[in-house]
Amino acid sequence: MPLYEYYCRRCEGRFELLRPMARMDDPAACPNGHEGGERVLSTFAAFAQGEGETSEALAGTGGCAGCAGGNCACGSVN
Numbered sequence: 001m002p003l004y005e006y007y008c009r010r011c012e013g014r015f016e017l018l019r020p021m022a023r024m025d026d027p028a029a030c031p032n033g034h035e036g037g038e039r040v041l042s043t044f045a046a047f048a049q050g051e052g053e054t055s056e057a058l059a060g061t062g063g064c065a066g067c068a069g070g071n072c073a074c075g076s077v078n
């Protein structure tokens with residue numbers, strides 16, 4: 001199931017949800033229970049298939065932003 005990123009106006013922050021593709025544009029409730037989160041485009045999140053972690057993990061501990069593509073020259077992937 002793809003991971004999508006949403007923005008909560010009340011929290012003024014982003015959160016992520018795993019959802020069926022057919023529902024990706026539906027309003028999403030944030031972790032604090034606020035309804036009406038709006039989907040934001042995040043190509044970075046699209047790489048995080050099957051991860052149960054939150055945005056901290058997606059931000060990448062180790063490696064640079066290019067590592068998400070798997071072919072980064074910084075060499076931290078392996």
Ligand SMILES: [Zn+2]
Pocket residue numbers: 008009010011012030031032033034
């Ligand atoms: Zn919220």
